[in-house]
Amino acid sequence: MDISAPVTRPPDLYGRPRIDSFMQKLAAFSDNAVTRLARRSTPPRRPPTPEEPVIRELVVAAKHQEAEDVVSLRLAAPDGASDGSSDGGMLPPWQPGAHIELHLPSGRKRQYSLCGDPADRHRYRIAVRRIANGGGGSAEVHDALGEGMRVAVTGPRNAFPFAAEASVLLIAGGIGITPILPMAREAVRRGLDWRLVHTGRSRGSMPFAAELAELAAAAPGRVSIRPDDESGAPEAADLLSVSPAAGAVYCCGPAPMIDGVRRAFGDSRASALHFERFAPAPITDGRPFELQLGDTGRVLPVPHDRSALDVLHEALPDVPFSCRQGFCGTCRVRVAHGHVDHRDRRLTTTERAAGAMLPCVSRAPEGERLVLEV
The missing domain is CATH 3.40.50.80 (Nucleotide-binding domain of ferredoxin-NADP reductase (FNR) module)
Structure with missing residues (x-):
């Protein structure tokens, strides 16, 4: 085909070399009607919202001592905990490197790597080492969780994916x-x-x-x-x-x-x-700044070598936290005033603009004061 040849319109229904006016009006009416119908039947588009983590209740199907100060837990859906054979007990799939977040009875949240078999869709396995001077989560797993107890879990998520290089x-x-x-x-x-x-x-x-x-x-x-x-x-x-x-x-x-x-x-x-x-990285480039606890006027100095979360937790022991590395979002607080040096891997640009901060890793410029809503 010669693409340089002039394009000519085909004759209309009556063989005339011009567009039939009746058919032109009919096509326009049809197009407008279809457009109006589509507008009525199509719901308005809404901006996407961040996916909320799914919290599911599992039961401790087995608990074993794996080494000195290390126990493993096998977690299963309640309707599949007895033998792992119930289709109702199927759990979401995971890949090597994934972890789950355990919601402990005390309200603490802790993240643990999955160390079982990804092909086992009926059970998750985690292992926990007791940390003598930790935040209490590992001791609670060792001392308070027993077989048959129910526990809430979010995940799996994967911040350490295995790419399976050759x-x-x-x-x-x-x-x-x-x-x-x-x-x-x-x-x-x-x-x-x-x-x-x-x-x-x-x-x-x-x-x-x-x-x-x-x-x-x-x-x-x-x-x-x-x-x-x-x-x-x-x-x-x-x-x-x-x-x-x-x-x-x-x-x-x-x-x-x-x-x-x-x-x-x-x-x-x-x-x-x-x-x-499994522990937060040492702070190597920190600068001192301050946290103010809302309208109370209480000011907490944050030294160059400590995180805002560490200082905040000392003042408010009930402040939740988990990963301490800036990716789980558990320790989120809202900053009412002040400039935040965001160092996390979790918050979106919109969330940061709205004042969200993860104090486990994020900081402020030297001498800055962050006023928190607490």
């Missing part, structure tokens, strides 16, 4: 094995080139030893267990030395271990680093 090194420190164990099983299932290193104070303190032994037996040479009291605390460069060439590294554990791996990563042969902390 070659991976999985590094876990202590209880940091919880998100790493499902990743190792996924690596086996996908036939990846993988290695796993689990470190800890002693064998007795390292959870899931039996499961890791089974994994090691099925994949000789790929699993390394390194208790500090047997081989000494490992250097980060030593841990990274077993990474496959151009492999991705997934690391979870205590903050010093993660910081060491991050510093040594540049000299390793690995190609990417993914990590998740």
Whole structure:
């Protein structure tokens, strides 16, 4: 077809070379009628609203001692808790690296990595280490939650997704094995080139030893267990030395271990680093500022090396919190006046503009005073 040729109108119903006026009016009437009908039948469009987290009630189907000061909980839907066979007990799916938020009877909320089998749609498994000087959440799980008790849960969510690169090194420190164990099983299932290193104070303190032994037996040479009291605390460069060439590294554990791996990563042969902390990162670039508690006039100084949440929690012990890393949103407060240096990974631009702040990570410029609605 010659696209440069002039376009001519076809003759109308009567063979005339011009548009028939009657048909033109009829088409216009039809178009207007359809438009009016569409306007009546189509509901007005509303701006999207943030998805509210779904809270579901689960039952503690089993509780086991996994290591010194570590217990695991298997959580199931109440109508499927007895044998896990009820279709009504199906739980939302999850992928390695995901976590749930546990709503404890006291009102505390704590986040724990899922460490079971993603193929098991009837039960979630989490593991909790007792923290002697913590905020009380771990002690409550150990001492107050028993088999048969019901507990509210939100999630799963995933802030530490496993991308399943062709070659991976999985590094876990202590209880940091919880998100790493499902990743190792996924690596086996996908036939990846993988290695796993689990470190800890002693064998007795390292959870899931039996499961890791089974994994090691099925994949000789790929699993390394390194208790500090047997081989000494490992250097980060030593841990990274077993990474496959151009492999991705997934690391979870205590903050010093993660910081060491991050510093040594540049000299390793690995190609990417993914990590998740179980404790907030140290504040390295903070500046002192102040919090004012509403109209009370009470002013709380926030030093350069402490978070606003730490200071706020000392003054108001009932202030809720969970992840302490700026992604769960539990500690949200509203700022009535003052400029916030937002450092979270949760709030939208609209929420920030409305005054929302996550004091676990966000701060203010030096000398600034934030007036909170409390």
